[in-house]
Amino acid sequence: MENLLNRDFTADRPWVKLGTDVTEFRVADGKAYPAPVCDMGSKEIVAWDVSRHPDMAQQWRLLAMLEEKLPEDADPIPHSDMG
Template identity: 40%
Template sequence: MVRLENLNQRFNTDRPYQKLCTDISEFRYGNCDINHHIYLSPIMDLFSGAIISYNISSHPNMNCVMKPLKEVIQLVNDLPYRTTIHSDQGAQYQRHF
C-alpha cells in the first residue's frame, strides 16, 4: 500500500522504498525569463538517497508530478510493507481525483 503523508521528521529507514520524498524544482536558463524555465519532479528513496523516478516538464502541473508517482507505484506494488511518499503538499499534490 502507498500512502501520501507527512513523515513527522522521521526520515531514516532500514528498508528500500519504505520512505520516499518528492518536490518540484524550477530551473531557469537562457534569458531567465518566463519562457526559459523547466520543472523537475523527482522521487527520492530515503533509504539509499537514490532518485528512483523523475519527470521534466515545461509546466508545474499535476501531470508533471503524476508521471513519476505512477512509475513508483508500479515499482513498490509487491512490497510486503507500506510505502510512504512525503511531499511539501503543494497544489500539484492536493488535487482531488
C-alpha cells in the same frame, strides 16, 4: 493530513519512506521543473520527471514511473512539501 514522518527522513531499508518535491530552474529559453522521488532508505532516485510546467500531467507521469518500480509488497510513506 497527519505528519507521519515528523521530520525523520531516515529509513533502515528501501521502499519505507519516499520524498518528492518540484524545483523551478531558469533555463535559457524559460523554466524547467524537475521532480524526483527519493527513496530515503537506499538514497536513490526511484522516479523522476522534468517538465516545462509543474502541473498534474507531470505528477501523473511521475506516479506512473514510480508504480512500475514499486515492489508489490511495498507500502511506503510518501512525503512532499508541496501543497
